[in-house]
Amino acid sequence: MSAGLDIAVRGTVRTPSGGLRARLGGAARSASLWVVAGIVVLVTAIVTVLMQGREATRPLHYDSTQADGGRAVIEVLSAQGRDVATTESLAEARTAAAGGGTLLVFAGEGVLAEEVPGQLMAEAEAADTDVVLIAPGATVGAWTDAIETDLLGGAGTQTRRAPECEASAPRTAGAVSARAGESDLYASGSVAGDVVFCYPGTGGGAFDEDVFDHGLYAVEDRGGMSLTVLGTAEWMQNETLANEGHMSLVAGSVAGDGPLTYYYPEAGDQPGADEAAGGVWSLRLFPDWALAGLLWLLPLALAAMLVYGRRMGPLAVEPLPVVVPAAETVLGRSALLQRSRARATAIRDLRTAALVRLGRRLALGPDAPAEEVAARAAAAAGLDPAWTQSVLLTAPVPDDAALVRLSADITSIEREVDPL
Amino acid sequence: MAPTWRFLALTALAGVPSLLRPHWTTLAVMAGFLLIAALADWLAAPHPAGLGLQRTPGPRIRLGEATHAVLTLRNEGRRTLRLSVRDAWAPSAGAAPRGPGGTRFGARLRPGESHEHRVELTPTRRGLLRADRVTVRSRSLLGLVARQRSIEVPAAITVLPPFHSRRHLQSKLRRMRELEGRTAVMLKGAGTEFDSLREYVRGDDVRSIDWRATARARELMVRTYRPERDRRVIIVLDSSRLAARRVGEGTAFDAAIESGLLLAGLAAGSGDRVEVLAADARVRAHVGPLGRQAPLDSLMRRIAPIFPELLEPDWEEITSTVLRLTSQRSLVVFVTALDAPTIAEDLLPALPLLARRHTVALASVADPALEEMREGRYSTTQAYRAAAAERELLEAQSLGHALSALGVHSVHESPENLPPALADLYIALKTSGRM
Numbered sequence: 001m002s003a004g005l006d007i008a009v010r011g012t013v014r015t016p017s018g019g020l021r022a023r024l025g026g027a028a029r030s031a032s033l034w035v036v037a038g039i040v041v042l043v044t045a046i047v048t049v050l051m052q053g054r055e056a057t058r059p060l061h062y063d064s065t066q067a068d069g070g071r072a073v074i075e076v077l078s079a080q081g082r083d084v085a086t087t088e089s090l091a092e093a094r095t096a097a098a099g100g101g102t103l104l105v106f107a108g109e110g111v112l113a114e115e116v117p118g119q120l121m122a123e124a125e126a127a128d129t130d131v132v133l134i135a136p137g138a139t140v141g142a143w144t145d146a147i148e149t150d151l152l153g154g155a156g157t158q159t160r161r162a163p164e165c166e167a168s169a170p171r172t173a174g175a176v177s178a179r180a181g182e183s184d185l186y187a188s189g190s191v192a193g194d195v196v197f198c199y200p201g202t203g204g205g206a207f208d209e210d211v212f213d214h215g216l217y218a219v220e221d222r223g224g225m226s227l228t229v230l231g232t233a234e235w236m237q238n239e240t241l242a243n244e245g246h247m248s249l250v251a252g253s254v255a256g257d258g259p260l261t262y263y264y265p266e267a268g269d270q271p272g273a274d275e276a277a278g279g280v281w282s283l284r285l286f287p288d289w290a291l292a293g294l295l296w297l298l299p300l301a302l303a304a305m306l307v308y309g310r311r312m313g314p315l316a317v318e319p320l321p322v323v324v325p326a327a328e329t330v331l332g333r334s335a336l337l338q339r340s341r342a343r344a345t346a347i348r349d350l351r352t353a354a355l356v357r358l359g360r361r362l363a364l365g366p367d368a369p370a371e372e373v374a375a376r377a378a379a380a381a382g383l384d385p386a387w388t389q390s391v392l393l394t395a396p397v398p399d400d401a402a403l404v405r406l407s408a409d410i411t412s413i414e415r416e417v418d419p420l
Numbered sequence: 421m422a423p424t425w426r427f428l429a430l431t432a433l434a435g436v437p438s439l440l441r442p443h444w445t446t447l448a449v450m451a452g453f454l455l456i457a458a459l460a461d462w463l464a465a466p467h468p469a470g471l472g473l474q475r476t477p478g479p480r481i482r483l484g485e486a487t488h489a490v491l492t493l494r495n496e497g498r499r500t501l502r503l504s505v506r507d508a509w510a511p512s513a514g515a516a517p518r519g520p521g522g523t524r525f526g527a528r529l530r531p532g533e534s535h536e537h538r539v540e541l542t543p544t545r546r547g548l549l550r551a552d553r554v555t556v557r558s559r560s561l562l563g564l565v566a567r568q569r570s571i572e573v574p575a576a577i578t579v580l581p582p583f584h585s586r587r588h589l590q591s592k593l594r595r596m597r598e599l600e601g602r603t604a605v606m607l608k609g610a611g612t613e614f615d616s617l618r619e620y621v622r623g624d625d626v627r628s629i630d631w632r633a634t635a636r637a638r639e640l641m642v643r644t645y646r647p648e649r650d651r652r653v654i655i656v657l658d659s660s661r662l663a664a665r666r667v668g669e670g671t672a673f674d675a676a677i678e679s680g681l682l683l684a685g686l687a688a689g690s691g692d693r694v695e696v697l698a699a700d701a702r703v704r705a706h707v708g709p710l711g712r713q714a715p716l717d718s719l720m721r722r723i724a725p726i727f728p729e730l731l732e733p734d735w736e737e738i739t740s741t742v743l744r745l746t747s748q749r750s751l752v753v754f755v756t757a758l759d760a761p762t763i764a765e766d767l768l769p770a771l772p773l774l775a776r777r778h779t780v781a782l783a784s785v786a787d788p789a790l791e792e793m794r795e796g797r798y799s800t801t802q803a804y805r806a807a808a809a810e811r812e813l814l815e816a817q818s819l820g821h822a823l824s825a826l827g828v829h830s831v832h833e834s835p836e837n838l839p840p841a842l843a844d845l846y847i848a849l850k851t852s853g854r855m
Contacts, residue, residue, distance in 0.1 A: 003476040003490035003536050012472030012494055013573050031421075035459045042459075046452040049445055288442035296435035299451055303423065303431040310422045312524070313555025313570045318510040321545075321727035326666040327789045327809075329759070334808035338801060346807035353794075353810035356817070400800040407797040407806060 060106050060134065060233050062086040062262050067239040070106075073250055074262060076241070080251070083259040090116065090270065093263035097123040097131070101258025106265065107136035107143070108233065113270035117142040121227075128224035132253050135233045137184050144227055146193025150185040150201075150214040160244070165198035167219050169228075169252025173245030176235060178216055183232035187214040194221040199231070217249075228253045343397040347406060351392055354410045358417055381416035388413060421462055422557055427564040430457065461564040468558045468569045470497020471529075475507075475551055475575035480721070483546045483582040488521075489575060491537045491554065495529035502559050503527045504566070507539050508552035514542035543579045546674075548725040551575040580720040581674070585682040585839035589689075592682070592843045596690045599851050617641045652709075652750030653687040653694045653846075654742055654778075655680045659726055660700035660733035662757040665787070668835045672757035672785040673728045675835035679755050679783055680723075681716055682839040683846055688715035690850065695745060698723060699738045701731040733762075735770040742774065751779045751849065753842070758784035758832060760815035764822070771826055779854065781829040783842045786816070788834045 060070035063086075078084050083101075087093055097103050097120045105112075105120070121143055124131050133140065138149050160177050163170035170176075176199060185201050197215035216231030230236070230253065235246040254260050286294075337346050359366070359373045362380060370393055378388035391409045396402075434454050438446040471493060478488040491507045507523045509515050516522040521540035529535055543549050554573050559566035617633050620640035633641040657663075657680050663673035684694045688710045695708030696719055707722045733756075742752055752774060754767070767782075774780050793809040796802040816832055823830045829849070833841045 003474075003492050006476040006490075007474050007492050007494070007534075010474060012474045012492070012496070013571065014472050014496070015469045015569055015571055032463060035463055039456050039459050042452045042456050046449050049448060289439045292438040292442035292447065293435060295447060296438055296450075299454070300428075300431050300435065303428050306423045307425055307428045310568075312422075312504070312506040312557070313508055313553055313568070316508045316510050316552040318512055321547075321671075322661075322664045322730050323671055324661065324665040326668075327787055327793065328665070330790060330793065330808045330812050331805070333811070334801070334805040337808060338804040346804055349807045349811040349814065350803075353814055356814070400803075404797065404800055404803045407803045411795075411797055 058264075060108075060236060061264055065238065067237065068233070069238045070236055070262075070264075072238040072241050073236045073247070076247060077251065077254070077260065082254075084262065085259060086262045086264065088264050088266045088269065090263075090265065093261065093265075094120065094123055096259075096261035096263065097129050098127045099259075100127050100129050102130045102132060102254050102256045102260045104132045104254055104260060104262045105134065106233075106263070107133045107139060110139065111265045111267050111270070112139070112142075114142065116265075116270065124225055125222065129258070130226050130228070130254075130256055132228040132230065134230050134236060135184070136229060140186065140229060141189065144189065144193070144220055145191040146189045146195050146220050147186050147218050147227075147229060148189040150187035161199040161216065163198045163217075164200055165196055165215065165217075167196045167198055167217070169219075169249055169255070170198040170217055172252050173249035176216075176244045176246055176249055177240075178232045178234055182234060183216055185214050185216060186218045186229055186231060195219065196221075341400070343400065343403050347397050347403060350407050350410055354414055355392060357414060361417060377413060377417050380418060381413060383413065383416060422566045422568040423458065424559065424563055424566060426562070427458060430454065430564060458565045461560050461562050462567065464560040464562070465558050465565070465567045466497065466499040466501055466560070468501070468503075468556045468567060468571075470495060470499070471501060471503070471556060471558075472496045473554055473556075473571055473573045475554075475573045477551075477575045477577045478541070480578045480580060481543070482580045483543065486540060486542045487577055488541055489539050489551065489577065491539065491573070492534060493527060493529060493537070494534040495531050498531050500531065501527075501529045502561075502563065503529065504557040504559075505537070506555040507537065508555060509539065509541065510549065510552060512543060512545040513549055514544050515539050541577070543577075546579050546581050546724055547727065549577045549579050578721055578724055580724050581677045581681065583678065583681050583716070583720065585678045586685070588682055588840045588843060589685050592686050592840070592847065593689045595847060596686065596850070599847070616644050618644060651692050652746050652748055653683070653692050654745060654750055654752045655683055655694065655696045656738060656742065656752065656754045657696065657698045657723070658700065658733055658754065658756035659698050659704055659728045660756075661728065661730045662733065662759050662762060663700075664728035664730065665757050667757065667785050667787050667789075670835070671728060672835075673726075675785045675838055676755040676757075676783075677723055678835070679839040679842045680753075681720065683753060683842050684710060684719055685716050686843050686846060688712055696723070697738070697741065698726050699733070699741070700729060701734045702737070703741055733766065735767045739770045739774050743777065747777075749778060751781065751846070753781045753783060753846075755783045755842075756785075758786070758816050758819065760812070760819050763819060768822065768826070771823075771828055775827050779829070779849065780827075781831070781842075781845060781849075782823055783831045783833075783838060783845075784816075785838055786832050786834050 057064055057066055057069070059068040062070050062074045065071050074084055074086060085096065087096070093103065093105070103120070103124060107117075117139070121131065123129070131143070133143060136143065141148050160175055162175050163173070165171070178199070186197065188195060196219045197213050197217070199216040200214055218229040218231075220227045230250070234240050236250055241247055241250075355370050355373050358377045359368055362373065362376050364373055364376065371389070374389050374392045375385055377383075377392070378385040381388075391406060391413060395406060397406060431454055434450045437450055473494075474492045476490040476492065478490070481487045489507075489509075491505070493503070493505065495501050504526050505524070507525075509523060518524055521538060523539055525537050527535040527537070541549070551573065553570040555568065555570045557566040557568045617630060618641065620629060620642050624642050628642045628644075630641050630643045657673070657676045659673060663671060663676060665672045667675060680696060684696055687694045689712070691712065693709040694715065695706070695710070697703055698705040704726055705722050707719050710716075710719060756763070771780060790809045790812055793805045794813065795806070797806050820830050820832060829845055831838065831841045831845050
């Protein structure tokens with residue numbers, strides 16, 4: 001039957017599509033609906049990313065609009081007419097330190113490399129640049145020898161503090177608040193300096209009354225320039241900037257005529273960062289475009305897997321018939337004989353089969369005794385009758401070597417016997 | 421949903437902007453664009469539901485011959501379909517994956533258009549060859565991501581047993597006719613059934629002179645005989661676990677089919693009524709009685725899909741089925757693989773009852789591997805194997821003797837030699853009038 005006629009008679013098969021109800025249910029489950037939803041979500045995500053640009057979320061970062069971000073303070077300072085620059089680059093920070101004005105450094109979190117504070121201070125002293133540190137904690141010792149953290153003072157439980165000092169910015173700002181645990185007290189260091197401490201601890205320290213001069217806020221006057229330490233990041237954070245006198249305190253600390261540079265250090269930009277990231281094989285050795293290309297290999301590999309891994313339909317099914325391997329039982333029996341070293345059984349079977357064949361070949365009846373068959377075979381083949389007798393009937397089989405030898409001898413006797 | 425190589429190319433291209441502006445936002449945006457392109461293209465691809473399919477199977481063949489199947493695609497929707505199609509058949513169908521006549525092809529169908537694709541098949545196994553699903557990928561003009569569907573389009577082609585032994589059929593039938601006396605040979609008249617009278621010629625057996633006819637005709641007349649006709653031949657093919665054994669090229673059951681077909685063809689051609697049973701623990705097929713015209717077609721068609729199963733043969737059930745078939749004296753031939761212990765324990769007790777009412781013959785497939793195992797004796801393992809093979813052969817021999825003692829005829833031959841040997845046994849029985 002031709003295919004055309006077949007179609008005319010039987011029609012065609014189609015992908016089954018159910019009734020109205022099935023179709024309504026199908027619409028909800030339809031892949032198209034979810035695909036459209038997926039497209040909408042993706043477009044929204046892309047637009048959001050493009051609109052926002054690079055969003056920073058690190059604490060006190062100058063671009064971060066989070067509660068603990070630092071964008072508000074930069075905006076307010078700019079709005080007040082201050083010339084504010086921001087940077088993540090150490091090189092730019094050093095330029096700023098050597099250029100006069102004020103350098104505001106986010107010194108927390110142990111990001112700065114060991115030698116950086118010393119270098120920055122040296123350049124700032126040379127150029128009379130004021131330096132303001134935000135929450136340096138224990139690393140304050142790297143900036144100056146005149147101030148160090150006061151571990152014994154005790155921050156106390158009270159959050160609201162009065163300035164209790166003569167420095168101008170705290171006096172203008174008045175009371176501030178500082179949460180315990182997120183703020184450090186500072187005290188005089190190993191070298192005596194012209195340091196003023198403000199916002200002292202509120203009790204609970206190692207001593208009944210404050211023996212040392214200490215506080216959350218410290219200003220060291222170094223002649224041409226000053227080093228200011230802000231004991232807590234809370235004063236600058238977006239959320240708490242407007243509380244108490246925080247804004248006033250920050251503005252007062254960074255006051256000055258020159259430009260203000262806010263340096264937010266980045267771990268990857270520090271000297272020695274390459275070694276820390278894995279020596280000479282660091283990915284930093286690659287240019288950025290090469291890294292981006294390498295990264296794009298991931299979606300490329302994924303796409304390749306999808307393209308070449310997707311099968312064209314399920315595997316074709318083949319109903320396989322049962323096949324028992326050839327001579328399975330015979331092989332099993334021979335293995336059993338060998339394992340149990342049943343040499344006697346084995347040689348008996350070999351001899352019997354040979355005698356039956358020889359008897360038939362020599363035209364002896366089925367009742368002929370084995371001795372007669374052996375004797376006639378020896379005569380027909382011209383072999384030693386005693387030896388033939390021993391091979392075909394009597395020789396013992398003490399070991400496997402004897403079995404092999406005897407079975408080969410049986411074969412050669414059979415071969416020698418001419419039927420005629 | 422199946423992405424194509426074009427999607428891969430687009431993915432590679434989409435990496436270029438991130439090389440020019442290396443930033444993670446570029447990567448994210450390009451990945452997003454890529455996903456949107458893929459999803460939108462998938463939406464744009466026409467649904468394959470508008471496609472009508474039908475398979476037209478080609479002719480029935482013997483194993484080893486080539487056949488074909490035609491897959492017809494008809495666009496019953498309103499949009500142009502760009503398709504890649506896989507017309508899947510089981511691996512034993514022997515279809516090439518690609519190229520003309522392969523299982524995979526592409527087609528572009530405007531609304532209402534049809535496309536016929538012919539798949540060339542060279543099956544490698546006898547039986548009912550069923551078509552698998554048809555898988556269709558429909559893509560849009562852009563062709564980034566295709567919609568994929570697998571559709572059941574049933575079709576089957578019967579692959580008949582190869583029947584290699586048919587080359588013996590004509591020569592055996594000719595011998596049968598010679599014995600019947602239908603061809604001009606001197607040997608007219610073997611057999612026991614009276615055929616006709618004719619004049620005596622020198623050389624005729626004097627015992628066949630019909631003296632009454634001689635008296636009437638005043639010339640020496642002899643009776644001529646011919647082999648009996650219209651006898652029943654019942655062939656039982658054993659499809660149990662014994663027949664699943666691999667012997668030489670195929671299984672013992674394949675050899676049994678070959679023998680059964682030759683015997684059935686020969687017996688039906690000689691005017692006997694042939695019935696064939698395939699049975700293990702139950703009767704799986706019963707074909708017959710076969711007519712004189714084209715006797716083997718229906719037999720082959722019915723036997724082709726049967727494969728041996730791992731079941732113990734139920735000889736009592738089989739013999740009682742045979743006894744129920746007919747009360748007329750018939751020739752019952754069992755075709756099986758000889759497994760001495762099984763045959764001795766299960767078949768032999770069931771045989772005497774059958775042998776009393778019918779002529780019974782047992783055709784068994786010998787394993788040529790045993791001969792090979794018997795020959796090699798150069799290592800310990802080989803010596804033990806030779807011993808085990810000798811044991812097996814001895815048991816087969818003694819079983820043959822036991823069968824003769826029961827009055828059962830037996831043939832024990834290798835797969836190639838079994839069909840002609842069984843045919844010879846039939847001819848011998850027929851001409852000696854022992855059926």
